[in-house]
Amino acid sequence: MDFSVLTSEFVSLTFDGIVVGAIYALVALGYTLVYGVLRLINFAHSEIFMIGTMTCYGVTLLLNIAADTDPLSPQVFIIVFTLIIVTAAVASGLAAVTLEFVAYRRLRVMRASRLSSLISAIGASFFLTELFRLLTDSKNIAFPRLIDKEPVLVISSAYITLDKILVLLGASVLFIVLNRLINHTKLGLGIRAVSQDENTAVLMGVNVNRVVSMTFLVGGVLAGAGSAFYMAFYETTKANVGFLVGVSAFTAAVLGGIGNVKGALVGSFALGLIQQYSSAVLGYNWRDVVTFIILVLVLLVKPTGLLGEALQRARV
Amino acid sequence: MKKKLLALATSTVMMVGATVALSPAAFAACAGNFKIYFQGALTGPYAETGINENNGVILAIKDYNKTATVKLEAAAIDTEASGAKSPALAKKVVDDECALGVVGGMYSGETINAVPVYEGGGVPVISPSATNPGLTNKSPIFHRVVANDLVQGPVLATIAKRVGKKIFVVDDATPYGKGLAKIVKLNLTKSQLAGTDAVTEGTTNFSSVVSKVKSSKATVVFYGGYYPEASIFIKALRDNPATKNIKFVAGDGVLDGEYLKLAGKNAEGSYLTAPGLPMQTSAPKLYAAYKKEFNREPGLYTLEAYNAAYFFTQAVKAGNTTRASINKYIDDTVVKGQGMTMSFGPSGDSETIVMNEYTVKKGKIVWVRKY
Numbered sequence: 001m002d003f004s005v006l007t008s009e010f011v012s013l014t015f016d017g018i019v020v021g022a023i024y025a026l027v028a029l030g031y032t033l034v035y036g037v038l039r040l041i042n043f044a045h046s047e048i049f050m051i052g053t054m055t056c057y058g059v060t061l062l063l064n065i066a067a068d069t070d071p072l073s074p075q076v077f078i079i080v081f082t083l084i085i086v087t088a089a090v091a092s093g094l095a096a097v098t099l100e101f102v103a104y105r106r107l108r109v110m111r112a113s114r115l116s117s118l119i120s121a122i123g124a125s126f127f128l129t130e131l132f133r134l135l136t137d138s139k140n141i142a143f144p145r146l147i148d149k150e151p152v153l154v155i156s157s158a159y160i161t162l163d164k165i166l167v168l169l170g171a172s173v174l175f176i177v178l179n180r181l182i183n184h185t186k187l188g189l190g191i192r193a194v195s196q197d198e199n200t201a202v203l204m205g206v207n208v209n210r211v212v213s214m215t216f217l218v219g220g221v222l223a224g225a226g227s228a229f230y231m232a233f234y235e236t237t238k239a240n241v242g243f244l245v246g247v248s249a250f251t252a253a254v255l256g257g258i259g260n261v262k263g264a265l266v267g268s269f270a271l272g273l274i275q276q277y278s279s280a281v282l283g284y285n286w287r288d289v290v291t292f293i294i295l296v297l298v299l300l301v302k303p304t305g306l307l308g309e310a311l312q313r314a315r316v
Numbered sequence: 317m318k319k320k321l322l323a324l325a326t327s328t329v330m331m332v333g334a335t336v337a338l339s340p341a342a343f344a345a346c347a348g349n350f351k352i353y354f355q356g357a358l359t360g361p362y363a364e365t366g367i368n369e370n371n372g373v374i375l376a377i378k379d380y381n382k383t384a385t386v387k388l389e390a391a392a393i394d395t396e397a398s399g400a401k402s403p404a405l406a407k408k409v410v411d412d413e414c415a416l417g418v419v420g421g422m423y424s425g426e427t428i429n430a431v432p433v434y435e436g437g438g439v440p441v442i443s444p445s446a447t448n449p450g451l452t453n454k455s456p457i458f459h460r461v462v463a464n465d466l467v468q469g470p471v472l473a474t475i476a477k478r479v480g481k482k483i484f485v486v487d488d489a490t491p492y493g494k495g496l497a498k499i500v501k502l503n504l505t506k507s508q509l510a511g512t513d514a515v516t517e518g519t520t521n522f523s524s525v526v527s528k529v530k531s532s533k534a535t536v537v538f539y540g541g542y543y544p545e546a547s548i549f550i551k552a553l554r555d556n557p558a559t560k561n562i563k564f565v566a567g568d569g570v571l572d573g574e575y576l577k578l579a580g581k582n583a584e585g586s587y588l589t590a591p592g593l594p595m596q597t598s599a600p601k602l603y604a605a606y607k608k609e610f611n612r613e614p615g616l617y618t619l620e621a622y623n624a625a626y627f628f629t630q631a632v633k634a635g636n637t638t639r640a641s642i643n644k645y646i647d648d649t650v651v652k653g654q655g656m657t658m659s660f661g662p663s664g665d666s667e668t669i670v671m672n673e674y675t676v677k678k679g680k681i682v683w684v685r686k687y
Contacts, residue, residue: 009527016523069580138360140544142578149555234520279524285514
């Protein structure tokens, strides 16, 4: 136990925790949205994220900057990163829609049990991980340095760098867009209707298949965007990267209250901070132990997660 | 009548089964060439080291076959350096009637788990690169041509103390990384040890570790682990203005061409050690032959893998074609290999002990000195 690190590096740990939390949130939203409409844990969602990271790398290969070690100039960076994030979001979005169509739709139409869909989800996850493991020789892939990582601002112990600002700004924009989409559009109304009561939604003329596809698309696009931020921040990926990020994001979604969009955000930031603080005090390898103890404790006290109650009231 | 026939058939099948199972010379029934297996990673994040070692084995067998009467075949099992996968693959080797011995395993964790399986089948093992001290003195079939971490650890501590006063020790919680870090820590005084942390294999998030290093005011970081994580760790250290110029010391798990590729210019100036000898200077002729054969540079431990396989070829050349007699030959004989003389003590450890310091200069691994 070493509390001195926590006091001397508090601001730095907190800032990094928020950045990591923002990336978790973009992935956690995909879990929570799908759970909202289908009551299904889409275990292959982590692989949608992984496909995003691979797409990011693919774009740098095509642009012939994959081996660059010096950051791009700001103007070039904006163009390149826009290209990367859009391509990754499209690729992940399409992958998510395809996944729904291949792995879940038939089971849903045939009214198979939820367990079948769950197994199908795990199968799809394995399939995609192993496929990319073969394609990449399961090697670690180094991503080029796109953005300068010299600190632009120093707040106490924290070095504020452009890549971290990028993650926070980008993620905030996406959260606002998502919020508008869910609360102020017809599609959002459809998503909310299906998650409250699928049968009534059908009676009211909601095209459930379309709503489900669109939900997967939205979740996939968010994960794809998240993967671009992840790559700019961590600069590395591999076939099982989805598992590493996915477990944390899924935990965050459950911690916040699965099915609840605000819960996913709260859970993600909470988890990011818990992970940073616990690895500083107890050591990195205790991180997951602490994380899951906290998760279990929260679920014991509030089985629906941190914001679960609001969700249930909304459904009644 | 039908019943009787069935009973007869069953008992015959059972008898045949029993004969096969009980026959002590089951592997003597090898139909084709005898095989020397390589155990290590041929795919996966750790494959660079494995491929470099396997090539050494292939070349040694090829050289031997040129003049041999009893031909050998080079075979391999791809463990991906995983201790979870190695026992099942080792069982395959044990069950292969033609398998005479194993060069491997490549890393300590996979070897620790596979050795009991080999021991069950009496398969002699010579590892070119598994350095965990706990491996030797346990099994009569295990040998290694390199010095273990009880030699490497103190040398690493010496280097760390030479380049700085306050040392932060990080390991990856694998048998190799944790074991090496422990020995390094034992060789540091309380005031020299600035702090410790342990990460998990496969992690990408080193920000909390960097914060701890920064807060400890250490000037040197020792990392016990392998190159995939080390390359991310060194990048994270170099990106933080407070730890930008910290000295980075690591063992043979990091010393690999792939480290340079993944870490890029951040690898520059790393202090690395390995019991392995540089092939280019220790065995220049073999180095040339290797480059001609595989059209690539040999890696760390290519020479050791070549020599381990060479030991097996000499055993077969001396007329040994059973696992037991080869194991006895390995225990008793001194073999002069390429650039090194090999013999094993009763524990299975090499009797010649060498430790080398390397560094990274202008994107290349450069040999510095011998200890």
